[in-house]
Amino acid sequence: MLDIIGDVSPDDNPLSTMLGTTKATQTLHEWLEDYLSRPTAVSTAVEGSQTTYLDLSQPSRRNNVCQIIATSFRVSGTERVVSVAGMGDPMEYQAAKSLRDWKNKLEFSLLRGSRASGDSGVGRQMSGIENIVTSHYTARNSGTSLSETEFNAMAYDVATDVGTSDVFDIVLTTLQLRQKISTFTAGATRYVAADDKRLVRPVMVYESDFGPHRIFGHKDVSSAAATPGPKVIGLKEAKWKIAYLRPPVRTMLAQDGDRENGQIVGEATLEFLAERSSALRSGYNQAG
Numbered sequence: 001m002l003d004i005i006g007d008v009s010p011d012d013n014p015l016s017t018m019l020g021t022t023k024a025t026q027t028l029h030e031w032l033e034d035y036l037s038r039p040t041a042v043s044t045a046v047e048g049s050q051t052t053y054l055d056l057s058q059p060s061r062r063n064n065v066c067q068i069i070a071t072s073f074r075v076s077g078t079e080r081v082v083s084v085a086g087m088g089d090p091m092e093y094q095a096a097k098s099l100r101d102w103k104n105k106l107e108f109s110l111l112r113g114s115r116a117s118g119d120s121g122v123g124r125q126m127s128g129i130e131n132i133v134t135s136h137y138t139a140r141n142s143g144t145s146l147s148e149t150e151f152n153a154m155a156y157d158v159a160t161d162v163g164t165s166d167v168f169d170i171v172l173t174t175l176q177l178r179q180k181i182s183t184f185t186a187g188a189t190r191y192v193a194a195d196d197k198r199l200v201r202p203v204m205v206y207e208s209d210f211g212p213h214r215i216f217g218h219k220d221v222s223s224a225a226a227t228p229g230p231k232v233i234g235l236k237e238a239k240w241k242i243a244y245l246r247p248p249v250r251t252m253l254a255q256d257g258d259r260e261n262g263q264i265v266g267e268a269t270l271e272f273l274a275e276r277s278s279a280l281r282s283g284y285n286q287a288g
Contacts, residue, residue, distance in 0.1 A: 013107040024243040032059040073098040140283035168234030178217030229283035236277040
C-alpha cells in the first residue's frame with residue numbers, strides 16, 4: 001500500500017510523498033539523537049602535557065506517539081450492478097477516494113498534530129512539525145512582512161548553529177506567502193522541474209547564501225491571522241521520516257445489509273532526527 005499512496009495527490013501532500021520511511025515497533029516510537037556543540041573559544045594543548053578527559057554527553061532519547069488513521073468506504077448492492085458513468089467499478093472508485101482521504105489525514109497530522117497519549121478513550125495523536133520545531137522558532141510581530149532579508153535570516157540562524165551543510169532545504173508556507181517568495185529578486189531565484197518523479201508540478205527553488213531551498217505552498221500550513229499567525233517552516237528533508245507501525249491496509253468488512261463495506265487503516269508517527277536543522281517563523285502578513 002505504501003507504493004500506492006506515494007502516487008496519490010503527490011503535489012498536494014509533499015510530506016507524506018517525499019519523506020523517507022522507517023519502521024516503528026511500539027506505539028511509543030523512540031530513537032536517539034546526538035549533537036556536537038560548536039566550539040566558542042580557541043582550544044590549545046600544551047606540548048608534552050598529560051591528556052585531560054572530559055565528560056562526554058550521551059545521545060538524547062527522542063520519541064513520538066504512533067497515531068491510528070482510519071477511513072471507510074461503502075457501496076450499495078444496486079451500485080455494484082447498475083451501469084455507472086465515468087467511474088468504472090464503484091467499489092474501486094470509492095476505495096481509491098478513501099485512500100486519498102487517508103493520505104490527506106496523514107499529511108495534516110504530520111504538519112499540525114498535537115501530541116496525545118491516548119489515555120481514557122482518546123485516540124493517540126502524533127506531534128507534528130509545527131509543534132516539534134522549537135530550537136529556531138521565532139514569533140514575529142503580527143503583520144510582519146516576509147522580506148528576502150527575513151527569509152535569509154531564517155537560514156542564517158540555522159547555519160550558525162548546525163553548520164551550512166545541515167541548513168533546511170525544504171520550505172513549507174501558505175499559498176499566499178509562497179507567492180510573496182516568488183517575487184524575491186535574487187539572481188539565484190529560479191523555477192526548475194522537480195527531479196523527484198512523485199512530484200508532478202514544477203517546484204520553485206530559492207538559493208540563499210546557505211544553499212538551495214525548495215519552496216512549497218502547502219494547504220495545511222497554519223494561515224490564520226490570529227496569533228501566532230501565518231507560518232514559514234524550513235525543514236532538512238533527510239532529517240525527517242515517517243515511521244510506520246502498520247502501513248495502511250485496505251480491508252473489506254462484514255456485510256451488514258444490502259451494501260459492501262471497507263476501510264483503510266494504518267498507524268504511523270513522525271520521526272525527527274535533528275530538529276535543530278529546522279526553523280519556524282510565524283506572524284507574517286499574508287499580503288506580504
